[in-house]
Amino acid sequence: AQSVTQLDSQVPVFEEAPVELRCNYSSSVSVYLFWYVQYPNQGLQLLLKYLSGSTLVKGINGFEAEFNKSQTSFHLRKPSVHISDTAEYFCAVTLNYGQNFVFGPGTRLSVLP
Amino acid sequence: DTGVSQDPRHKITKRGQNVTFRCDPISEHNRLYWYRQTLGQGPEFLTYFQNEAQLEKSRLLSDRFSAERPKGSFSTLEIQRTEQGDSAMYLCASSLGPGTTNTGELFFGEGSRLTVL
Numbered sequence: 314a315q316s317v318t319q320l321d322s323q324v325p326v327f328e329e330a331p332v333e334l335r336c337n338y339s340s341s342v343s344v345y346l347f348w349y350v351q352y353p354n355q356g357l358q359l360l361l362k363y364l365s366g367s368t369l370v371k372g373i374n375g376f377e378a379e380f381n382k383s384q385t386s387f388h389l390r391k392p393s394v395h396i397s398d399t400a401e402y403f404c405a406v407t408l409n410y411g412q413n414f415v416f417g418p419g420t421r422l423s424v425l426p
Numbered sequence: 427d428t429g430v431s432q433d434p435r436h437k438i439t440k441r442g443q444n445v446t447f448r449c450d451p452i453s454e455h456n457r458l459y460w461y462r463q464t465l466g467q468g469p470e471f472l473t474y475f476q477n478e479a480q481l482e483k484s485r486l487l488s489d490r491f492s493a494e495r496p497k498g499s500f501s502t503l504e505i506q507r508t509e510q511g512d513s514a515m516y517l518c519a520s521s522l523g524p525g526t527t528n529t530g531e532l533f534f535g536e537g538s539r540l541t542v543l
Contacts, residue, residue: 317468322466345530347530347531349534354536354537354539355536355537356430356517356534356535356536356537357469357517357519357532357534358534359531359533362530362531364530403468403469405468407530413459413471413474413482414459414469414471414532415471416461416468416469416470417468418466418467418468419466419467419468
């Protein structure tokens, strides 16, 4: 069965600084990878996804992520964060379109003024 | 609004009572999922439907939990004899099934927060 690890439970960073949120997955077969963002008391919103093709994927709000098959990683990055990026970020994996997603425990990004 | 909607958004109940949550998916989506999210954790899979058929259930779904999707449209999640450990956010999501039009992601509602006193 697949699993997702997000090693950093909390990441504080100053406004306009770069940030990287780490995600590693475990699976014996090929997977599809996603990053979701959750603002307080709201549902999850898709940031970006890797299905196939280019390993560098760009998403909304200036975020991007790179799929690294050899390191089984899918780290999320943004070159310059804003206060409004403060939220919980979840990495998720699925084996196939429409099947059950497995989510990581989340990383709380706090952007400080 | 054509997104996933959930009702109620908040529910406070006493231990031992039954509660029911409703989810209306995006209309053309034939797959519907229920997840549970506790404070500081990622969503945990509970169950999912393909149209009206319940295809998979997690071991988290004890016999006090039941989900239905009778006509392949909206779904209900019922918790009987609630316990304090059931306090959580219950998230519903929908997606297209396998096929060329599927873009892969789940679309989530805003959740139903349950507090059991």
